Amino acid sequence: MSFAAVDIIRTKRDKGVLSDAQIDWVVAAYTRGEVADEQMSALAMAILLNGMTPGEIARWTAAMIASGERLDLSKVGRPTVDKHSTGGVGDKITLPLTPLVAACGAAVPQLSGRGLGHTGGTLDKLEAIPGFGTRLSNDEFAEQLRTVGAAICAAGDGLAPADRKLYALRDVTGTVEAIPLIASSIMSKKIAEGTSALVLDVKFGAGAFMREVADARELARTMVELGKAHGVTTVALLTDMEWPLGRAVGHSVEVEESLEVLAGGGPPDVVALTLALAREMLDAVGLGDADPQEAIASGRAMDSWRALVRAQGGDPDAPLPVANEVETITASADGFVSGLDAYAIGVAAWRLGAGRARKEDPVSASAGIILHRRPGDPVHAGDVLMELRAEDAAKLPAALEVARGAVGLAEVPPAKRPLILDRIS
Template identity: 45%
Template structure:
């Protein structure tokens, strides 16, 4: 194999063989190909694309760069969910306990927030004592004991992905659908799952802002899952406004508790029940998606999902007293209500800017080494189509810094628009790809 010839081949829009892709990934992971050559390959792939066969080969090579977890000792189907990321998206904290309470095993390897989107690991780690750094033996033990486990990527899982993603991040090649597919699916397939539910976001707060791109990504992920013998359902969902009302790590745990324990009903609850219903269906605990959703509703209303959440958190070292009494959690030094001085119907939310406002407050990171303030965040009180009257509190912001409060307030005020006419709320589920 000749690295230069392979790069030239892709540069000239020719298809690569499985062996050529395997050589590239294996050699780069072992340090035999320098960054500058692999960067050239990434840009060629970004510009000229990879076909279905190449994408499957890329995923396979990244998958087998590390260890594939063997969960065969746990009898029952294992189902995970992956979201492409958004603002206020805390569905994992709700659907994992619902699905586990239904008898589906849920092995989740999640990520951290970067940019304007939040990360499941950061949310979980805002719970005092919660450990996301379990090794693979502990991962299997917690899954067997509670029915669900939520950890971060270990050194053994798809090490090629970590190396390649870091390079994509600094070579402007992040958005390529085949490269996104390989990154996501290599980690998900390594978890030991049988099936996967996908939540592909589209809108101004998503990475895939155009519906066409979201559908292309959903199809690529689904086809790759099926190429590896995994069942998959993909949902294209709206991210033209924050999901739920709470944005920020501990705040999102609080809203998850409001759904699991207190029966809060909003778009977050609706989407969580649909995704959990799909997991129940793929886990063969229902005969249809509709029946799966009904089971999810029953489990949520019974209190079993909240009890299961407590069980999972306790098994991973978390202090459940904060979940039982969220008011005991430390408070931010500063809290401000943001009011609008005019009235009308909420017609537009720049969700990206809302996410960036949360980062301004300290709830996220722009660089991997940035520290997060788990208390910081936003409560955004309205949805598109809602009537807003003068002096209504459109949002509340929380931070340990007065300067950060002011910065976030300015962003939020610029991120919303009102209309004299009532605006129809966007459809939460845009499309289902089975």
């Protein structure tokens, strides 16, 4: 069945409901190049403004999955479970979490992405490890899951190609924020990868894509329902991204912090979220009796990390890149750190070279920020609040400008914020 793209645009412009046949056709035709970018842009804007019904979102997601291949992980030999984060600042959780869950008996098919703007990307962090390769064929992906229990790599070109094309279009047309399109984008890739269970880390706050809790909750509920509709056990946690996670923001510095967690240390918030997500993932595939804390204490999680790195060509013993230039920001008075704007810290790291404005831009593996004080910590005038690192000294002034404004000082400590606000299943 064939349709006119303009009729589909008009339907959604006028707050109508698209039929299954209309959705199937427009997604497939856009993937084939029969629907022009300007037409899909108009439709995406109409969706942003007028929304979609749950039925429309489910069908749109199914159409994007059908645009490419769906991996079969049934022969991996372990229950498969993945985690997806909506992104934030200092969010290195995938790095310790993936080998930890694998050490507890599950297989973790982690398809990850790169950073854009103020948020970091898992693949960029891993490529700070000398030799680490982020491209795996479908066969290599499945075999590594069978033998190692974990793989972290880029999605292959054959998975949900409609999403890849539409995502690039949304990025330049002001339609990224459309919740139906966010949910279908994330879930089409996760369902296509073949995992049997999925745990979502949906963030809210200054450094998150969804700043408001209500929007994050709507997105989480939408994705959980999409997962269930496609036979994937799906759970979501709403987690706070008002302040950065941990003390390291960047690539090599976040790898170092992840290794601290796997060695039994690390910042309390990173450890807490890693363990909470690990327990959710293990429960989702019937491995709730496994103890992730024991896997860390015994060294099995670290062994799993080293096996993962070696399997993808990396050297787990190689030194990580270190920046040449360092500048510090100090406290101007006695008191307490009252706030730490995650968005501003992310922008500062981006200006240091850790982020990119376009997907094809290179990033610096060694650039980043170390937070010496976090909200609630007492400080004295002259104490170091944070350390900015860059390969190029010329990048420091612009980063310092925004980083200074990210820290608040007060005479009393701020109220404590719960790291995990809610669980949606």
